[in-house]
Amino acid sequence: MAEVTLQSISKSFADNLAVQDLTLTIRDGEFVVLLGPTGAGKTTTLRLIAGLEKPDSGRVTIGGQDMASLAPASRDVAFVFQQYSLYPHLTVYENLAFPLRSPARRLSADEIDRRVREVAGMVRIDHKLENRSTRLSGGEMQRVAIGRALVRKPAIYLMDEPLSSLDAKLRGELRLELKRIQRDLGSTMLYVTHDQIEAMTMADRIGILDSGKLVQIGTPRDIYSNPANLHVAARLGQPHINLLPAGLVPGAQAPPGTKTVGARTEHLEIQAANGNANAQIDWIEHLGDQSHLHMRIAGHKLVTLANPYVPVKPGDNITLTLKDPLYFGADGQRLM
Numbered sequence: 181m182a183e184v185t186l187q188s189i190s191k192s193f194a195d196n197l198a199v200q201d202l203t204l205t206i207r208d209g210e211f212v213v214l215l216g217p218t219g220a221g222k223t224t225t226l227r228l229i230a231g232l233e234k235p236d237s238g239r240v241t242i243g244g245q246d247m248a249s250l251a252p253a254s255r256d257v258a259f260v261f262q263q264y265s266l267y268p269h270l271t272v273y274e275n276l277a278f279p280l281r282s283p284a285r286r287l288s289a290d291e292i293d294r295r296v297r298e299v300a301g302m303v304r305i306d307h308k309l310e311n312r313s314t315r316l317s318g319g320e321m322q323r324v325a326i327g328r329a330l331v332r333k334p335a336i337y338l339m340d341e342p343l344s345s346l347d348a349k350l351r352g353e354l355r356l357e358l359k360r361i362q363r364d365l366g367s368t369m370l371y372v373t374h375d376q377i378e379a380m381t382m383a384d385r386i387g388i389l390d391s392g393k394l395v396q397i398g399t400p401r402d403i404y405s406n407p408a409n410l411h412v413a414a415r416l417g418q419p420h421i422n423l424l425p426a427g428l429v430p431g432a433q434a435p436p437g438t439k440t441v442g443a444r445t446e447h448l449e450i451q452a453a454n455g456n457a458n459a460q461i462d463w464i465e466h467l468g469d470q471s472h473l474h475m476r477i478a479g480h481k482l483v484t485l486a487n488p489y490v491p492v493k494p495g496d497n498i499t500l501t502l503k504d505p506l507y508f509g510a511d512g513q514r515l516m
């Protein structure tokens with residue numbers, strides 16, 4: 181494993197600036213997640229590291245070595261794509277063994293066998309080693325695709341939404357397993373997703389990409405609690421952060437220049453109105469272990485998370501107050 185750096189990388193397709201002046205270090209053994217909406221430049225960033233795209237300017241280094249003159253095959257990276265790309269005519273075993281069979285590796289048959297079985301156990305596909313890869317469920321195929329990357333020990337794993345084609349339950353399971361495997365192996369990993377739960381649960385650091393720019397990078401806790409601007413604040417949190425005009429909800433002293441107040445569940449206090457109602461419950465979504473409270477204050481809608489036994493019902497008048505919310509200026513940047 182190795183440290184990977186991107187130094188002031190830019191990449192355009194015709195007049196579309198896909199990656200803009202991107203500087204990022206993925207430390208040796210670190211799990212970095214790039215989070216951003218569609219078209220933010222996530223896949224392009226991975227492809228630039230893998231050498232599948234050439235930057236217009238800037239430098240990529242792996243283990244301190246400049247990659248400019250190295251072809252993809254010489255870069256010592258393993259790429260997992262969004263859609264499993266297995267060899268359909270081969271068994272699971274042969275798919276996993278394939279990357280190890282290159283003559284340049286000079287691995288013995290015993291060594292290959294040991295490694296294939298070890299990785300098959302890690303991704304829990306060891307019971308299907310003799311199956312043709314086409315005779316697998318989508319989830320099993322994607323396990324094999326991830327396993328095929330893991331049999332090698334490259335400088336860095338590049339993963340492009342590897343769980344996005346799976347159903348929610350399997351995604352949850354594999355998310356945990358991938359994190360465990362990465363920690364056990366001490367792998368360096370750059371993982372791309374637009375799923376905030378994946379980012380929050382797996383990353384050592386999350387980088388937020390917007391229109392090709394790295395807007396903020398930090399630990400999940402830091403990105404959640406101290407978003408640099410409105411864009412970052414809106415990317416994390418379920419339900420979405422409520423963005424309200426300054427002065428709408430009482431209870432907090434906004435700093436000068438505040439245009440927007442950002443209020444998550446933990447920033448809102450709800451009380452049964454005592455003749456001093458300022459808001460109303462619109463409706464309640466029951467999710468089982470918790471509920472979403474939809475409220476309205478002076479024509480603005482808000483949503484917060486509540487316990488399922490919260491003693492309110494649609495139509496109730498309530499008193500809503502703020503508790504240490506986030507403040508943003510007219511330019512969208514956070515005000516401290």
Ligand SMILES: Nc1ncnc2c1ncn2[C@@H]1O[C@H](COP(=O)(O)OP(=O)(O)OP(=O)(O)O)[C@@H](O)[C@H]1O
Nearest residue numbers: 193196198216217218219220221222223224225374
């Ligand atoms: N080969 C290409 N030719 C032309 N434009 C491209 C090419 N690859 C990417 N782009 C453009 O570059 C921008 C960034 O694309 P990229 O695929 O990196 O985004 P992304 O964040 O990975 O999106 P998604 O989540 O949809 O995969 C987009 O506007 C895209 O249309």
